Amino acid sequence: MASIKRVALILMTGASCATLAACGGADNVASPGAGSISIVTPAPSPSPTPAPTPAPSAITAAQFASTSGAGGSAGITITADEQLAIVNTGTNNNVSGVGSTINGVYPVAATSLTTAADPSAINSFFQSTNYVGALNGPSDTSFQGWTCNSSSAQFGGSGAACTAVPAVGSGGSSASCPTGTIDDGLVQGFKACRLPQNITSSLRLPKIAGVFYRLRGQTEVGNDVGTTGADTGITLTIEAGVTIAADSSESTNDLLLINRGSKISAVGTRDNPIIFTSQQNLANNGVSDATQGQWGGIIMLGRAPTGVCAAGTGPNNANGSSTTCQQAIEGVTGRFYGGPTAADSSGQLSYVQIRYSGIAISDGNELQGLTLGGTGSGTVIDHVQSHNSADDGVEIFGGNTNVRYFVVTGADDDGFDIDNGYRGFMQFIIAAQRTIGATADSFSTEIDSNGAEDLLPRTFSTFANFTFIQTANAPAAIRQRGGSDMRFVNGVVKTPANVACVNFIAQEVSQSDRSTIRAADSTKQDFGPPSFNSVYFACQGR
Incomplete structure (x- = not known):
């Protein structure tokens, strides 16, 4: 009986030493030799690749533009489709942006929200910029x-x-x-x-x-x-x-x-x-x-x-x-x-x-x-x-x-x-x-x-x-009316739910002569329809 106990003790001591050696927990424990136990650490499972953030759906004209205030006794209107088309006539505009790209008044990243234009080409008053909005990234x-x-x-x-x-x-x-x-x-x-x-x-x-x-x-x-x-x-x-x-x-x-x-x-x-x-x-x-x-x-x-x-x-x-x-x-x-x-x-x-x-x-x-x-x-x-x-x-x-x-x-x-x-x-x-x-x-x-x-x-x-x-x-963040002219360059516009981004009105002339959006006419000092280039719109709380 004593002999069996000694054999069991030897086996238990050998297994303990093997474990310590494999774990590196004892610097001076001899290897048990050919009968030693090797512990292999399994390779970690690869992290799953995050799914890309889905691109926001394209905004509709009715979401982007408001017709509030239009009409009047003459029944003059500028439809939402016409207003969106005017904006899309410009270059580098993003009409389907999202508000998560903007933190307060600052953009969340240093990269411009859309490709910027050079306003100094319009007039020497303007400083040349390579970003849209008033702030050049979150550290401006x-x-x-x-x-x-x-x-x-x-x-x-x-x-x-x-x-x-x-x-x-x-x-x-x-x-x-x-x-x-x-x-x-x-x-x-x-x-x-x-x-x-x-x-x-x-x-x-x-x-x-x-x-x-x-x-x-x-x-x-x-x-x-x-x-x-x-x-x-x-x-x-x-x-x-x-x-x-x-x-x-x-x-x-x-x-x-x-x-x-x-x-x-x-x-x-x-x-x-x-x-x-x-x-x-x-x-x-x-x-x-x-x-x-x-x-x-x-x-x-x-x-x-x-x-x-x-x-x-x-x-x-x-x-x-x-x-x-x-x-x-x-x-x-x-x-x-x-x-x-x-x-x-x-x-x-x-x-x-x-x-x-x-x-x-x-x-x-x-x-x-x-x-x-x-x-x-x-x-x-x-x-x-x-x-x-x-x-x-x-x-x-x-x-x-x-x-x-x-x-x-x-x-x-x-x-x-x-x-x-x-x-x-x-x-x-x-x-x-x-x-x-x-x-x-x-x-x-x-x-x-x-x-x-x-x-x-x-x-x-x-x-x-x-x-x-x-x-x-x-009705919107930007209202333009009354036959006025306007040019927008390098902008950021953010609105809450149920609020459009633009609202163009022409109601005092005629349906065939809607002054706010009619073609340029130098005899009337008329620049033409509103002009938008390099403007990022995040409308309707998107």
Whole structure:
């Protein structure tokens, strides 16, 4: 019995040693020799090849285009099929894109969503680009620092939240207001230096720690010089980093208006933008992502041509050479824009934020974040953000001002609204609507001539490198009507479910002469149907 136990023990010890040797668990265990056990590790099963993501189905014309607003008493229509065909006439457009390629306002990859065109071939104003949309991939920093961040759009970088108190600084209790302003004492811990309502000589607003500048009521720079009057020589100069806040202590509509012949020079920097905002924004938690309409915004008026003339003035022509044509600007009473000077300058806005503005005076008569009326090509508008306007982010009535790096976040109506014969260019522009819901019938861009189909100059602009993130339950992201002309290059358009991408309307002439989409006609200064090249569309929440 003892002998059998010893044999069993020897066998068990040998098997244990074999196991240890095979596993490498004992460095000095001798191999059991010819009777050893080899353990072979089986090869892993190959990973299954992932199935390719199916290509999205082709969009239908009824999904891509809306006919809302068409018809009228004359029964004039542009069918959805016709609208889709117009877009497909262009090159490198993708009408069946998907929203998963876009994260907020940024593309998710560095590769352009569709083959880009070269907008510099159109005009020297445009920079040559090799991508579509306003942003060159997910790491583009060109909109960072000078913008503020909100639920509508996150740009990252050093930009603060739009709800954050601007960097006014400390020391207001001992600060002095500069000459030409009115000391209103301490307001929410900061020294308030109020602007006079009538600025009749040049005024400079320096950056002073602890000081903000206050707007009360309709604050005007200069007096109107008419369509052909000489410059007044009056300039409101605002230094980088300055905060200007509308007065919430009284009920009048606070706004800043630059009259024809005078100028504003508001030039911030990437890290020290100039901020126009409401006084409520100067307190912690004084505003939220839902805040809007707390003051009237900025109006700049110039002596460049307008296609729509007030009664008893004009008419104008294709060259905009009328010396009498002028029109009253929206939102205020008795202030006019227009004239024959296409190169007119109303000054400069660069690295500027305009927060929580926009007031509806009456239906169709509103104050926007920024209003340009007849401002000429000498006016400089770049690196400007209009945030949470209760109406349009920017509306441009006539004129020739070119725009570069302009972002509209959270507007309750249209992002970019152009009409009355505007003939400027825009590049690197973003419209990102309110995520909590903008007013119905609000478009990322609305282009028209206010029902005046063939008044001259004809509205004609080119948008290049644009990104439109539509959230409102409007007919479409892009509405074009009224006999206006338009060219779209290197764009990205994204809409939610039940919202089309385009909406072309022509209803004021005849079914045989649908001005918005008719063939080019130089005798009418008519460019032809809307033009699309290198535009990526992700419509209907696809």
